[in-house]
Amino acid sequence: MYGNAYIDPNEKAAGILAGEDMQKLAEFEARIARGEKIEPKDWMPREYRKQLIRMIEQHAHSEIIGALPEGTWITRAPGFKRKLALMAKVQDEVGHGQLLYSAAETLGKSREAMINDLITGKSKYSNVFNYPAFTWADACVIAWLIDAGAIINQVANAKGSYGPYCRALDRICTEESFHLKYGHDNVVTLATGTPVQRKMVQEALSRWWPPIMHFFGPSDKISNHTEILMRWKVKMATNDDMRQQFLNMYVPKIWDLGLTVPDAKLSKNEETGKWEYTEPDWDEFKRVINGDGPCNAERLAVRRNAEERGRWVREALNTSESKYMVPFA
Amino acid sequence: MIKSLDPRVTRAEIELDNAIEPLKEMDQWETFEVFHQKRRGDQHMHVGIVHAPNAEMAILFAKEQYGRRGLSVNIWVVKTRDVFTTDYDDSDIFETVPEKQYREAGGYKVMDKINKYKKSVKA
Numbered sequence: 001m002y003g004n005a006y007i008d009p010n011e012k013a014a015g016i017l018a019g020e021d022m023q024k025l026a027e028f029e030a031r032i033a034r035g036e037k038i039e040p041k042d043w044m045p046r047e048y049r050k051q052l053i054r055m056i057e058q059h060a061h062s063e064i065i066g067a068l069p070e071g072t073w074i075t076r077a078p079g080f081k082r083k084l085a086l087m088a089k090v091q092d093e094v095g096h097g098q099l100l101y102s103a104a105e106t107l108g109k110s111r112e113a114m115i116n117d118l119i120t121g122k123s124k125y126s127n128v129f130n131y132p133a134f135t136w137a138d139a140c141v142i143a144w145l146i147d148a149g150a151i152i153n154q155v156a157n158a159k160g161s162y163g164p165y166c167r168a169l170d171r172i173c174t175e176e177s178f179h180l181k182y183g184h185d186n187v188v189t190l191a192t193g194t195p196v197q198r199k200m201v202q203e204a205l206s207r208w209w210p211p212i213m214h215f216f217g218p219s220d221k222i223s224n225h226t227e228i229l230m231r232w233k234v235k236m237a238t239n240d241d242m243r244q245q246f247l248n249m250y251v252p253k254i255w256d257l258g259l260t261v262p263d264a265k266l267s268k269n270e271e272t273g274k275w276e277y278t279e280p281d282w283d284e285f286k287r288v289i290n291g292d293g294p295c296n297a298e299r300l301a302v303r304r305n306a307e308e309r310g311r312w313v314r315e316a317l318n319t320s321e322s323k324y325m326v327p328f329a
Numbered sequence: 330m331i332k333s334l335d336p337r338v339t340r341a342e343i344e345l346d347n348a349i350e351p352l353k354e355m356d357q358w359e360t361f362e363v364f365h366q367k368r369r370g371d372q373h374m375h376v377g378i379v380h381a382p383n384a385e386m387a388i389l390f391a392k393e394q395y396g397r398r399g400l401s402v403n404i405w406v407v408k409t410r411d412v413f414t415t416d417y418d419d420s421d422i423f424e425t426v427p428e429k430q431y432r433e434a435g436g437y438k439v440m441d442k443i444n445k446y447k448k449s450v451k452a
Contacts, residue, residue, distance in 0.1 A: 039417055072335035095394055102360075102378050111380065112352040119349065132334050167377070175398075297345055298331055298338070305343045307352065314356055317382035325410040327360045327378045 016047045016228060032233055037163035040106035040328065051234050052162055053107045060100035061118045061125035065299050066146075067093045069129055073139040085182055089143065092175045099171060103164040106327055119304045121296075127285060128211040130293030137190055137197075137204035143183030145208065149215045149246050151176050156242065161233035164329055184253075191257040205254070206262045213263075213280040216243045247275040361387035362412055365395050366403040373405055384408075 017025070024043050031038065038044060067090045074090065077083045101111050117123040128146055133139050151173065158169035190201035217239040220226050229235040237245075248268075254261060265278045288296070331343045357380045364373040376395045381387035387406040396404060415422070430436035 042417055068335070071337070072333075075336065091393075091397070095397070098379075098394060099377060110354070111357040112354060115357070116351045120351075134334065171377075298333060301331060301343050301345050301347055302338055302341075304347050304349050305341060308347070308349045311352075311356070314358070314382075317386070318355060318358065319382060322355060322359045322382065323410060324355060324359050327362070327409050328412065328414060329375070329377075 016225065017045065020045050029231065032161045032231075037166060038161050039163045040326070045232075047228070048232055048234065049107050051229060052165065053104055053109050055234065056100055056104040056107075056165055057109065057114050057117070058124050058126075060097045060104060060114065061123055062129065063093045063097035063100060064118075065125045065129045065303070067097075068299055068302060069131070069133040069295070070139055070142060072133050073136055076136065077139070078136060082186070086139070089179050089182060092179065096168075096172045096175070099168040100165075102327060103162075103168045106164045106329065108326065110324070115307065119300060119307060121291060121300060124289060126215070127289045127293070128208075128215055129299065130288050130296045131208075131211050132295050134207070135200055135204060137187075137200040138207065140183060140186035140190060140201065141204045141208045143179055144187045145183070145205075145212055145250060146215065147176055147179040147183055148250055149212065149242075151180060152242050152245050152249075153216070156236040159233070160236055167329070188257065191259060202259055205259055209262050210280060210284070212246075213243070213277070214282075214285045216240075216246070218282050218285065244275055247277070251275070358382045360409045361391070361406040362409055363387075363391040363395055364405040364407075365391075365401060367400040369402055373403065378409065379406070381406075 021043075025045060028038070028043060028045065028048075038048075070086065070093070071090050074083060074086050077086045101114060104114060105111055114123065118125070128142075133142060154169050154173050154176065158166050158173060160166055187201060190197040219240050220238045226235065226238075247266075251261065251266065251268075263278050265276060268275050287293070291297075331338055331345055333339045360378045360380055361384070362378055363376050365376045366373045379387050379390040379394055381390050384406055388404060391404050391406055392401075395401075
């Protein structure tokens, strides 16, 4: 699972291409326009490398941190089969993190550097994981709807231009389809169950709706910057387009279960074909992504703890003849 | 000490303010390229990498990462630094010319000659 990479809207677009070799840039753009993939050792503009590292790294961190709110419920998932399934899902998410770190390191940032930037709070990860999973129903809503959002994002990015990222995403998307079915099954079980179960899943949905609406990020300003990233197939769809796609696919499924989405304004405008909704609270989004959410501090403390307590094992296994080389693909 | 919704986190007795030394270079070891065979008779396919301190652990991690669902019968790992590769910039070395038909089955057509010969013998 994953949330859309957060790009600061105030970042200056000017000078992105300053100093680039225009001949090489033209060849690079022609290759992407022909639908060819870029491989790690190919020439690429500095901005392409920078944005991809940021995006893939954030994606990797999201997988790793996302395992925490879900892992919360492994020991208390109702029944043996659900415990097994949730363990498998959480293992998948951590595996996705590994695949993505590998894709990012082909661009020249080491895994150690990425982990250091995560645990010091320098790198971001998907904002939704800064919220707590209060009940079992929260874990079910995450597995269904957050993973649904992630799939929309990942299927789009899998058609991007950077070979190693696309290959990792193809593998990830296959596994996510199990997560989505598993999450749906859990939500349906609660929604078609006893009044207590229905109440529990409705409350979880109401809690998670604002973070879900935040999931794809604020509206993109169509700037030169966004245009270049879309031309380079780094960004494959605008945040609003992905949010619309999500609403279109999942709101009817939520309503089918007789659940209420906590937004009285939410409806599809039949003329435009677009969903209308109450504008999410973007101030809250910015506050939480910058560190002041209900779980930010705990998430990072847990990560630091894992790195620190595992350090002696990693050091003991290290041999003096080991030598690092950037992987090929 | 963190008092978490997650009983595992509470039990681990973690301080919220637990700044640590940054990870040093090679903390995450070197990388191995992984080749995976789905069923006997198939080619081994390159599927990605794992970070590992040695080949035995690379196999262990590769099994978890690339063989935890679907079919698997065999895995190879090889240190990234032991792999020799061609350069994408040199990919013109693979360009073939039309005359390379002499290397292909389709470059040899004999039926016309056979039919012509049969006709001439009959006549």
